[in-house]
Amino acid sequence: MMIGTAALAAAGLRAPQACAGDPPPSPALSGLFDQFMKERLDLSPMDATSYGLDTGARAHQKHEVDDGSLAGNQAQKIVTASQLTRLKALDRSTLSKADATSYDVVLYDLSTSDAANRLCDYGLPGGGDPYALSQLNGSYQYLPRFLGNQHTIDSAADAEAYLDRLNGFDNCWIRNLRSHGTMLLRV
């Protein structure tokens, strides 16, 4: 839910559709994208579940819900700004054509999101959605759907994780309410 096209492009790099004769992907860029993806997943247990990555070292994330508080949003904004800085520090001219395209896609996503973050602070990170709570946005919208469609139940552990998330539902709402309360009421 929190992951943008940058992270998806980064994830896509893990399974590059290489053509014969393509130079090998740049280890520096792949390493950076892997790191970006890790940072995004760390911030979003629900994305870890959506991508089927909530196992092994990330198994604990299956019990957790995303932090929808203002502090959680702020953490996302900081990561976006930091990733943009790190990507820009990489010399694009050293990259192959395919890598340069990936670089451009991620750069576009990060720089447009970062620009929107710097412009306004309405309640959500990035642009496009000004309202944290509306007929389309809010934990009441995405959590029930997520628990029903994304959270898989194959074992007793999965069922326990579901119950933990149901409990986290309340925490998430309270966090949303407390932190957004003042901001939501701002005209």
Next chain:
Amino acid sequence: VIPPDFSLAAALAQMQLLLAPAADKGSLTQSLVTRAQDKHLPGDYAGRASGIVRDRVYPALERQMSLVAEMQKHATHDAGVWRLPNGEAFYQASLKIRTTTSESAERIHRLGLDLIKQHEGTLDTLLRKQGMMQGTVGARLAAMFKDPKYI
């Protein structure tokens, strides 16, 4: 920031819908119960999930609804983000994110209107072929959705 009044009314209606079923009947409980049964998992998932829904989720939802009611007192009918601080710039930045172009809002709006006109023309032709001649394209589509023949 506060969404426009019609958005809040729709949000409140959806929250009421979520709150309507008894805790043990709602989808939050049933989604777990039915899937745990499918996998033959032992355990009182109905009791535990509905307890959480009743004691924690529903009260939280009620608090959120009272916040929406509070927001409604301050909401206006103005749908545009131009009313928000730095709203024009936010809209332009959002357009850039969503369209990957730097076109003006005016131009993208016109493009949208043109596309709708174009699609309506296509739909009108297709609907006429089905013998549906009367009314707007929207009304005919709505009628089609209710026609048992297509359900």
